[in-house]
Amino acid sequence: MKKHIITLAGDGIGPEIMNSAQALLKAAGEKYQHEFTTEAKDIGGIAIDKYNNPLPDETIEACEAADAILLGAVGGPKWADSSIRPEQGLLKIRKHFNLFANLRPVTIFDSLEAASPLKQEIVHGSDLMIVRELTGGLYFGEPSERRDGGQSVIDSLTYTHDEIERIVRTAFDTAMTRRKHLTSVDKANVLESSRMWREIVNTVGKEYPEVTVEHELVDAAAMKLITNPSYFDVIVTENLFGDILSDEASVITGSLGVLPSASLSENGLGLFEPIHGSAPDIAGENKANPIGMMLSVGMMFKYSFGLHEESAAIERAVNTVLKQGFKTPDLKIDGAETISTTEMTEKIISNL
Ligand SMILES: NC(=O)c1ccc[n+]([C@@H]2O[C@H](COP(=O)([O-])OP(=O)(O)OC[C@H]3O[C@@H](n4cnc5c(N)ncnc54)[C@H](O)[C@@H]3O)[C@@H](O)[C@H]2O)c1
Ligand SMILES: CC(C)[C@H](C(=O)O)[C@@H](O)C(=O)O
Ligand SMILES: [Mg+2]
Secondary structure: OEEEEEEEEEOOOHHHHHHHHHHHHHHHHHHHOOEEEEEEEOOOHHHHHHHOOOOOHHHHHHHHOOOEEEEEEOOOHHHOOOOOOHHHHHHHHHHHOOOOEEEEEEEOOHHHHHHOOOOHHHHOOOEEEEEEEOOOHHHOEEEEEEEHHHOEEEEEOOOOHHHHHHHHHHHHHHHHOOOOEEEEEEOOOOOHHHHHHHHHHHHHHOOOOOOEEEEEEHHHHHHHHHHOHHHOOEEEEOHHHHHHHHHHHHHHHOOHHHOEEEEEOOOOOEEEEEOOOOOOOOOOOOOOOOHHHHHHHHHHHHHOOOOHHHHHHHHHHHHHHHHOOEEOOOOOOOOOEEOOHHHHHHHHHHOO
């Protein structure tokens, strides 16, 4: 198989973990006889520095011609107070390619049970998928502005019926491939948008009689996610709730650094990135956990290229290395040896 991939390393630890992805692509290509070509483009803070634009046209054009996109992370203190922000590039690329379906799997490898700050009996057996709506809601609602000379401010939470329906369908389809248990998370006791969301979930649910559906309010769901994570199979929720719940869910696995994601459109390009940010506190120190990025390459294999065996091989390799007793500094596992980003990358690749 021949595939062309755009790599958007971005800022902070982005370039370090993108090196891990590149090395993985090279090794997987050789082992499984595929030709993966890559082309690096800019997004985020680095693109602001070079072009005064967090998502230059050149980047968009290259992505349009590609088979898939890999992204490291964007943002950092350097650009935090500027009017043009790195994160605008990320939101713009999601919107441009209509990447409405953000799949964030939270799988606890056996070897990671001990890494979680939660008790082992609580995290044992956790395996859930957060299906996060990614191109609507508060992130994109208009108006969004300061008013009355700075004395008031407005952000808007808007969704169309179709926007809700398509993400809900994605979630039901996902549930059908798993344990057929869907939890829709909303704030229907307060928000009209959530009441419409619930109605649509109930209507679409009639087409999926095998899937058990329940609705949870987001505050209670946040609590249940860490008190009883193995209760969940598929969670579907709107953009901001999904952002918050997925970082929270990383506690189950012991580190934000191990969670991957896929951002998919209806029938086009996919973008694959770890869920964490640019981690400015550890950038440049060869300390970042590359696992979230490497598992994102695995999601690209599976969702964009249909390479299921290659994808499973990456997961197995990660599990093997953790079982062998190696970890990066973010993982708290007693007795495990702490190694660097590059060492972790090499070990995973050598276990492919
Ligand atoms: N998709 C993205 O590009 C993305 C996602 C989230 C945040 N951000 C941006 O990143 C910047 C920093 O945000 P933040 O500090 O709130 O969140 P963050 O996810 O960058 O970091 C939170 C904490 O997790 C740690 N961490 C994150 N990824 C890690 C990894 N792979 N290995 C080891 N430790 C890791 C960091 O060191 C930090 O202590 C902000 O500008 C934010 O907007 C970008
Ligand atoms: C950086 C930010 C815009 C982004 C989001 O909120 O979607 C990040 O937190 C994520 O989870 O991908
Ligand atoms: Mg986030």
